[in-house]
Each structure stands twice: as C-alpha cells, then as structure tokens.
Amino acid sequence: MIRRKNILKIAIDSPAAAGAGTLAKAISKHYNLFYLDTGKIYRYIANLKLKYPKAYNQKFINSKMKSLKVKDLSNKYLLSDEIGTEASIISKRKEIRKLVHSFQINFAYNPPKKYKGSCLDGRDITYKIIPDADIKLFITANVRTRALRRFNELKILKKDITYKQVLKSIKNRDKSDFNRKISPLKKTKDSLLINTTKLNKRACFLKIKKIIDKKINI
Ligand code: C5P
Numbered sequence: 001m002i003r004r005k006n007i008l009k010i011a012i013d014s015p016a017a018a019g020a021g022t023l024a025k026a027i028s029k030h031y032n033l034f035y036l037d038t039g040k041i042y043r044y045i046a047n048l049k050l051k052y053p054k055a056y057n058q059k060f061i062n063s064k065m066k067s068l069k070v071k072d073l074s075n076k077y078l079l080s081d082e083i084g085t086e087a088s089i090i091s092k093r094k095e096i097r098k099l100v101h102s103f104q105i106n107f108a109y110n111p112p113k114k115y116k117g118s119c120l121d122g123r124d125i126t127y128k129i130i131p132d133a134d135i136k137l138f139i140t141a142n143v144r145t146r147a148l149r150r151f152n153e154l155k156i157l158k159k160d161i162t163y164k165q166v167l168k169s170i171k172n173r174d175k176s177d178f179n180r181k182i183s184p185l186k187k188t189k190d191s192l193l194i195n196t197t198k199l200n201k202r203a204c205f206l207k208i209k210k211i212i213d214k215k216i217n218i
Contacts, residue, residue, distance in 0.1 A: 003109040008033060008117030008216065011108075011125040011133035013185060016084065016173050017150035019196040019204065020139040024121045026205045031119075031212065034111035038122030038129070039087065040073035041100050046086035047078060058095055065099050081154065081161055081169050088173045091123075092180050104129045124183035126191050135212055138187035139204075141197040146170055 008031060014020035021037050028035035048064060049056045077083070090096055104120060108130050111118045120129060126136040141149075147167035154161055177185040187193060192211060196204050 001106060001109065004111065007109075007111065007115075008135075009108060009130050009133045010117070010119040010135045010137070010212070011130040011191075012119070012121035012137045012139055013123055013126050013187070013191065014121060014139040015146065015177065015185060016170050017146035017153075018139050018141045019149065019201070020121045020137075022201055023139060023194075023196075023204055023208060024119050026201070027208060027212070028119045030205075030209065031117070032115055033117045033119040034107065034115040036070070036104065036107050036118070036120045037073070038100070038104055038120055038125065039084075040078055041068070041103060042087040042091040042096075043078040043083050044068065044073055045096060045100075046083050046090050049090060050083065050086055061096065061099065065103065068103065076157060079153070079157060080159060081150075081166065084173065085169055088176045092176070092182060094182055097183055101129065123177055123185040126188045127186070128183055135215055136188060136191040137194055137208065137211075138191040139194045139196060141195060143167070143170060143174065145197045 010024075010027065010033065012020050012024055024035055024037070027033065045061055045064075048061065052060070104122075104125075108118045108120055117134075118130075121139075122129070126133065126138070144167065147163065147170050150170060151161070151163045151166040154166065194204060194207060199207070
C-alpha cells in the first residue's frame with residue numbers, strides 16, 4: 001500500500017451523536033484534509049443486509065466493498081436509526097471489520113494529492129486505523145444531549161421517531177460499542193478529551209483549532 005509522507009493525519013473517536021462528524025468536517029475544510037466518516041461504511045453494509053437479506057453474505061459484501069466510492073456514503077437514508085442500530089450489530093463481526101479496515105487505512109495514508117492529509121472519525125480510529133496520527137481526539141457529550149441532537153437531525157429528515165426512542169437506541173449502541181470484544185470504543189491515553197455538552201459548534205471548533213495549530217506550529 002502507498003503511504004504518502006509528510007501529511008497531517010487526524011484521528012477521532014466518539015460515541016454516537018457527540019458532534020464528531022460536524023467538527024471533523026469543519027476541521028477537514030479548514031486544513032484541506034480528506035474526510036471520512038467511517039461509521040457510514042458500517043451503515044452502508046448494514047443497509048445491504050436490510051435491503052438484500054437473501055443475497056447478504058461475505059461474498060456479496062466483498063464485491064460491494066470493492067466498488068465502494070466515497071460518494072456512495074453520502075446518501076441521507078444511511079442516517080436512519082434503524083440502519084445505525086443494524087450497523088452496531090454487523091460491526092462486531094471480525095470479517096466485516098477486516099474489510100472496512102483496509103478501505104480506511106488506504107484512505108488515511110494515501111489521500112488524493114490535492115489534500116494535505118486526512119481526518120477520520122469512528123470508534124477505533126485512534127488506536128487501530130491511525131495509531132501514528134498527529135492529532136488524536138476523543139469527542140463526547142452527555143447521553144441526553146447526544147440523543148436530543150440526533151432526534152433533531154432525524155426530525156429534519158422527517159423520520160418518524162420520538163426522543164425517547166432515540167435515547168434508548170443511543171444507550172443501546174453505547175453499551176454495545178464500548179463493551180464489545182473486537183475494536184471497542186475507548187479513549188486512548190494519548191487522545192485529547194473534548195466534551196461538547198456545553199459548547200456550541202464554533203466554540204468546539206476553535207478549541208480543536210488551537211490544539212492543531214500548536215501541534216503544527218502555526
Ligand atoms: O458513527 P455512526 O453512528 O454512524 O456509526 C454506526 C455504528 O457503526 C456504530 O454504532 C458502531 O457500532 C459502528 N462503527 C464502528 N467503528 C467505526 C465506526 C462505526 O464499529 N470506526
């Protein structure tokens with residue numbers, strides 16, 4: 001695999017709906033980094049399982065992953081709570097993680113030349129995908145705040161779901177993501193903790209920008 005030298009690599013881990021995606025996008029735009037929301041890949045596979053239950057097997061997933069393009073991940077339907085829940089189930093499987101890992105590693109270490117580096121967010125990015133990242137962040141917020149944010153996002157998408165259902169689903173996903181045996185979500189010692197509960201988007205962005213600027217000596 002090709003590994004570009006002297007690029008800036010940012011690794012972010014976070015529980016569901018902590019605001020990591022919004023921040024990662026803003027950071028990537030500001031520093032001209034190639035951005036990947038890795039949860040979308042697990043959601044993409046979860047959707048295959050829900051949409052094609054009969055065809056769904058390892059061979060089928062392999063062939064879909066081979067032709068997967070970043071633009072396939074931008075579809076709004078992947079954001080549904082049902083797909084998120086299914087993603088946390090299929091992401092426990094070793095064979096699936098292996099497939100997704102090689103896609104992510106290629107993305108992280110070999111971003112297109114026009115970018116100065118890469119920024120990935122997910123659950124195991126800081127210790128499994130980019131263990132040598134220049135910046136490692138663990139972004140979190142209290143569970144009710146996260147549920148409310150996700151509920152508001154789903155409302156905009158006109159999804160038929162209550163706040164209570166979203167809260168329950170996020171609690172279940174936290175339980176599964178933090179406690180699973182393979183690639184559990186955790187804050188590594190070398191990751192900086194960013195709690196977004198009481199901060200707005202701008203304040204969070206400025207906090208992270210300060211950390212990055214210091215690191216890259218701007
Ligand atoms: O981030 P998002 O909520 O879209 O992720 C959906 C699910 O995919 C998570 O709950 C988690 O189980 C799984 N995931 C993962 N590893 C990642 C990203 C997401 O296991 N790097």
